[in-house]
Amino acid sequence: EPEVTQTPSHQVTQMGQEVILRCVPISNHLYFYWYRQILGQKVEFLVSFYNNEISEKSEIFDDQFSVERPDGSNFTLKIRSTKLEDSAMYFCASSSGRNTYEQYFGPGTRLTVT
Amino acid sequence: QKEVEQNSGPLSVPEGAIASLNCTYSDRGSQSFFWYRQYSGKSPELIMFIYSNGDKEDGRFTAQLNKASQYVSLLIRDSQPSDSATYLCAVNVAGGTSYGKLTFGQGTILTVHP
Numbered sequence: 001e002p003e004v005t006q007t008p009s010h011q012v013t014q015m016g017q018e019v020i021l022r023c024v025p026i027s028n029h030l031y032f033y034w035y036r037q038i039l040g041q042k043v044e045f046l047v048s049f050y051n052n053e054i055s056e057k058s059e060i061f062d063d064q065f066s067v068e069r070p071d072g073s074n075f076t077l078k079i080r081s082t083k084l085e086d087s088a089m090y091f092c093a094s095s096s097g098r099n100t101y102e103q104y105f106g107p108g109t110r111l112t113v114t
Numbered sequence: 115q116k117e118v119e120q121n122s123g124p125l126s127v128p129e130g131a132i133a134s135l136n137c138t139y140s141d142r143g144s145q146s147f148f149w150y151r152q153y154s155g156k157s158p159e160l161i162m163f164i165y166s167n168g169d170k171e172d173g174r175f176t177a178q179l180n181k182a183s184q185y186v187s188l189l190i191r192d193s194q195p196s197d198s199a200t201y202l203c204a205v206n207v208a209g210g211t212s213y214g215k216l217t218f219g220q221g222t223i224l225t226v227h228p
Binding site: 031033035041042043044045048050055056058089091095097099100101102103104105106107108 | 145146148150156157158159160163165202204206213214215216217218219220221
């Protein structure tokens with residue numbers, strides 16, 4: 001069964017450093033998303049992406065964040081200058097967009113900022 | 115503020131019993147409703163979605179939606195210890211430039227004891 005994959009599974013970085021989280025969505029899906037989950041808290045929407053552009057973003061997704069689909073398979077989230085409060089699980093999700101936009105999540109990347 | 119509310123639990127049921135999980139939402143424009151299962155340290159796994167009033171059954175799971183009351187529920191029949199997890203309710207308001215942004219509740223912890 002097709003699935004969303006994410007790399008790395010765990011990333012440790014120092015405050016102020018740039019990180020890139022990578023995702024390979026399900027191959028025939030057209031809609032891509034990033035969510036994050038701080039330990040013990042709700043899953044929060046960051047951004048949605050369709051047709052090579054951002055379709056919607058949350059207040060969390062400020063100028064420090066960017067997304068890109070550099071080729072036909074990868075979808076990346078970049079954080080330019082990480083802060084301690086960026087420590088969280090980051091989930092990529094994708095959807096075919098049929099009917100209800102049901103989304104399938106990848107296994108996540110645990111980002112730890114020290 | 116568009117909210118999705120769940121009883122955080124924990125909900126404890128004996129093996130073989132019916133587990134009933136509830137969720138309310140505030141945005142009347144919500145169109146699709148999802149139940150995800152999340153094991154500790156893992157990503158959300160889609161188990162059911164519903165977008166029409168009434169019941170939808172899939173194996174041991176039944177989702178129920180009442181848009182007038184802004185209420186969605188999940189019933190798990192013949193609960194098994196392997197069903198022990200956090201159950202996340204999520205809603206989206208698709209349409210216009212929104213392509214399925216999900217708003218999550220805080221989750222209900224379910225424990226099924228032998």
